[in-house]
Amino acid sequence: MPVPDSMISALIDLNRADDEGLVAQLTSQLRSLIATGRLVKGRTLPSSRGLASDLGVSRNTVSYAFEQLAAEGYLEASHGRRPMVAVDGGERVTEAGAVASRIRPGKPRLSPWASSLTQTDWPMSYQARLRPLRPGHGDFREFPNEVWARCLRRSAVRAARRELGPVNRPRLREALAHYLATSRGVRATADQILILPSAQAALTLIAAAVITPGDDVWVEDPGYPGAAAAFRASGARVIGMSLDEQGMQRIRGLAAPTLIFMTPSHQHPTGRLMSLSRRTEFLGLSRPGKTWIVEDDYDGEFHYDSRPVPALQGLDAHGRVFYVGTFSKVMTSDIRLGYLVIPRAMVGTLEIVQRHIGLIAASHIQEALAEFIADGHFLAHLRRVRRIYHARRDHLVEGLERHLGDVLSAEVSPGGIQLVARLKRGRADQVAVKRLVEAGVETRALSGLALGRPRDHGLLLGFAAWRESEITAALRTMASCF
Ligand SMILES: Cc1ncc(COP(=O)(O)O)c(C=O)c1O
Numbered sequence: 001m002p003v004p005d006s007m008i009s010a011l012i013d014l015n016r017a018d019d020e021g022l023v024a025q026l027t028s029q030l031r032s033l034i035a036t037g038r039l040v041k042g043r044t045l046p047s048s049r050g051l052a053s054d055l056g057v058s059r060n061t062v063s064y065a066f067e068q069l070a071a072e073g074y075l076e077a078s079h080g081r082r083p084m085v086a087v088d089g090g091e092r093v094t095e096a097g098a099v100a101s102r103i104r105p106g107k108p109r110l111s112p113w114a115s116s117l118t119q120t121d122w123p124m125s126y127q128a129r130l131r132p133l134r135p136g137h138g139d140f141r142e143f144p145n146e147v148w149a150r151c152l153r154r155s156a157v158r159a160a161r162r163e164l165g166p167v168n169r170p171r172l173r174e175a176l177a178h179y180l181a182t183s184r185g186v187r188a189t190a191d192q193i194l195i196l197p198s199a200q201a202a203l204t205l206i207a208a209a210v211i212t213p214g215d216d217v218w219v220e221d222p223g224y225p226g227a228a229a230a231f232r233a234s235g236a237r238v239i240g241m242s243l244d245e246q247g248m249q250r251i252r253g254l255a256a257p258t259l260i261f262m263t264p265s266h267q268h269p270t271g272r273l274m275s276l277s278r279r280t281e282f283l284g285l286s287r288p289g290k291t292w293i294v295e296d297d298y299d300g301e302f303h304y305d306s307r308p309v310p311a312l313q314g315l316d317a318h319g320r321v322f323y324v325g326t327f328s329k330v331m332t333s334d335i336r337l338g339y340l341v342i343p344r345a346m347v348g349t350l351e352i353v354q355r356h357i358g359l360i361a362a363s364h365i366q367e368a369l370a371e372f373i374a375d376g377h378f379l380a381h382l383r384r385v386r387r388i389y390h391a392r393r394d395h396l397v398e399g400l401e402r403h404l405g406d407v408l409s410a411e412v413s414p415g416g417i418q419l420v421a422r423l424k425r426g427r428a429d430q431v432a433v434k435r436l437v438e439a440g441v442e443t444r445a446l447s448g449l450a451l452g453r454p455r456d457h458g459l460l461l462g463f464a465a466w467r468e469s470e471i472t473a474a475l476r477t478m479a480s481c482f
Contacts, residue, residue, distance in 0.1 A: 005046060009054035011038070013109060017119050022057055025107075026065040032106035034074050037089030044082045045075070116233040121448065122225040132474040133396075134442040135269075135418035135462035140332040142385050147377050148331075148368070155368035162367075167360045168195045168351070171370035176339055179373060184300055185310025186323055191347055194340045194354055195366055199298055199326035200226050201359045202340035206259075206322055207234040209346070209353045210292055216257035220248045222449035222456055224268040224296065227261045240451030243267065247274030248282075256285050259292045264312050265300040269449050269460045270420055271413025279312050286320035292343075296324045301382055302464070303415035304390040319343040327369070329417055329464075330382060337361055337369060389417060389464040396463040396471050403479040408459065417464035420446060420456075427457040435481050441474045 012029050014022050033039045045051070048062040055062070070077040070086075077083040110118065130137065173190035180186035180193075196202050203226065211217070213235025219228050221240025232238045239257070241248045248262055260282060264274035286293050295312045313323040323341035331337075342350050354360065372378050393412075400410045400421055408421040423429055429445035436443055436459075443461055447454035463471060 008033075008039075008046060009051060011109075012055060013112075013115060014055060014057065015115060015119065020107075022061050023064045023068070026055075026057070026061060027068045028106040029109075030065060030069055031072070031074060033089075034069075034085055034087065035089050039085050039089070041085050041088045043085045045085070047082050112235070113233045117229060120225065120229040120232070122229045130465065131440060131442045132466045132470050133461045133463065134465070135444055135460045136329075137333055137462055137465040138329050138331075138385060138417055139388070139465045139467075140334075142381075142388060143332050144377065144381055148372060151368040151371045151375075151377075152364070154371065155364045158367065159364050162363070165363070167355060167363075168193065169363060169366040169370060171374070172366045175370050175373040179378070180311075180323075180325070180341065184297065184308070185314035186341055187314050187316075188323075188341045192342050192344060194342060194350060195361050196338045196340055196354070196359050197336045197361050198328060199296060199324050199338040200230070202322075202324045202338055203227050203230040203261075203294070203296075205340065205350065205354060205357060205359055206292075206294055206324075207231050207236070208357060209350055210259060211236050212258070215259070216255070218248075218250070218254075218257050218260045219451065220262060220267060221451040222269055222446060222454070223261075223451065224263060224298075225449060227294070227296065228451060231259065231261065238451065242455065243270060243272060245272070245275075246278045247272050248278065250281070250285070256288070256291045258290070259294060260286070261294045261296065262312075263296045263298065265297050265309060266302075266413060266416045268296070268298065269418070269444075269446060270456075271411060271416050271418075273309060273414065274312070279315060283312070283316055283318075283320070286316075287318050289318070289320070291320065293321045294324060295321055298324070298326055299329045299416050300325070301330045302386060302389060302417055304386070304393060305414040308415065313341060319345055330385075335365075337365065385464070392463045392466065392468060392471060393419065395468045396461065396475075399472055399475040400461075403475040404482060407482045418460055418462045420458050421461055422446075422456070422458035427454075429457045429459060432459065432482070436478060439477050439481050441477050441481075 011033060012026065014025050018025060048059050048066060052059040052062045066075060066077055066083050069075040070083065074087055075083040076086045170190065172195055173193045176193050177188055177190045180188065196205065207230045211231060211234040215236050217231040217236040217238050218241050219238055221242055228238050241250055243249065247264060247267055264279060266273065282293060285291055297311055300308060311323060313321045320343060322343065326338040327335050396419065397410045397412050400408055407424055409424055411420045411422065413419055429447050433443055433445045443459040446456045446458040446460060
């Protein structure tokens with residue numbers, strides 16, 4: 001179909017972050033519009049000035065692209081006139097030997113959503129093999145695989161008798177509602193719980209359901225990159241809020257956003273706990289009914305020094321909080337199960353969105369997990385790994401002091417599966433991370449988790465997934481690198 005003049009710039013998608021320069025991108029995209037017959041022979045293109053202004057690039061960028069396409073025979077250009085398409089696209093171009101040989105397919109055109117996701121540094125491009133001290137993981141070697149296998153087997157056998165039931169299995173919803181109420185202070189009935197393949201899926205679902213392009217979303221800075229990526233891809237303007245000892249702090253004077261994302265129980269990555277007064281302040285902001293809060297309680301099960309602080313969701317009297325959780329930390333990373341507790345007013349609507357996006361977890365795994373929880377295996381496992389991870393955290397903190405006390409200072413957080421060690425001198429955490437990876441130790445640079453200009457420089461170190469001997473070996477390697 002021929003493309004109207006006003007649409008040409010809308011069909012072009014230039015990415016300033018791409019290694020390929022703007023001229024090369026524009027040339028290849030115009031070439032493919034001609035080759036596919038969307039710009040037909042004889043068609044005049046906009047002037048270089050007009051197209052440059054529509055695309056927000058310099059006039060030279062457009063002129064160079066036109067010159068290149070003229071040299072290749074796709075355009076006829078003469079001084080002072082708008083360039084004209086010189087060949088027919090589609091099959092006729094292919095038949096015209098000389099031109100066909102020059103046609104190279106352009107890069108696939110992506111939606112704004114996919115282009116946004118491909119431009120973020122998330123998920124991290126880690127090596128496939130898990131190496132010490134990669135943050136964000138529990139120890140899958142400690143997981144009771146035999147017990148889990150029995151639950152899976154029973155669930156699979158029962159599947160033959162099971163009716164094709166709801167996508168969110170009632171037994172698991174009930175078991176989770178009970179667990180979350182007693183252990184995290186979450187106030188919800190079973191029908192408010194959606195079972196999803198991960199916490200990240202929950203963030204994607206929320207973004208799809210409540211974000212209109214241009215909406216403001218506040219996130220913690222430094223914070224969890226997966227959340228910023230999901231909201232930005234939906235067209236949100238993501239604004240970072242810095243942290244103090246009480247957790248995320250709002251920038252005064254900014255109008256309340258559509259959504260605030262936070263990790264109040266154990267801030268990712270600093271491990272800080274959000275104070276009660278801050279929680280109340282943010283809840284107050286959400287009360288008029290415009291602002292949603294997303295509470296990501298990704299590792300709230302792990303607390304070592306004191307009783308855990310209940311979830312913020314339990315304080316919400318006005319139904320404005322989404323509560324996100326995952327089993328990838330507390331069971332194994334590859335179990336691929338998470339959940340989302342939704343405000344009552346969203347029951348029904350969000351299940352429809354869930355079905356359309358297809359973020360549905362396998363029924364037999366949901367049933368197996370319901371049994372694993374109901375029979376007490378989940379809590380038993382949790383109690384056991386909590387003890388183990390507590391000892392590993394202490395071991396890492398002591399080891400950091402002993403082996404790297406002059407370069408790093410550990411921030412001991414009361415829970416979680418990873419901790420921050422700040423650089424005592426300098427800001428070169430990204431350089432340190434590179435050097436450590438080459439030596440076999442995986443960490444994450446704190447500055448890489450900043451949304452704006454990084455204020456924090458240090459390393460994020462995982463401790464839960466590593467035995468004490470592995471932690472000591474990693475620390476010795478680190479000491480030799482610094
Ligand atoms: C703060 C935070 N939220 C959510 C997630 C994602 O969890 P899942 O693996 O269930 O997507 C992570 C994973 O590292 C995380 O650190």
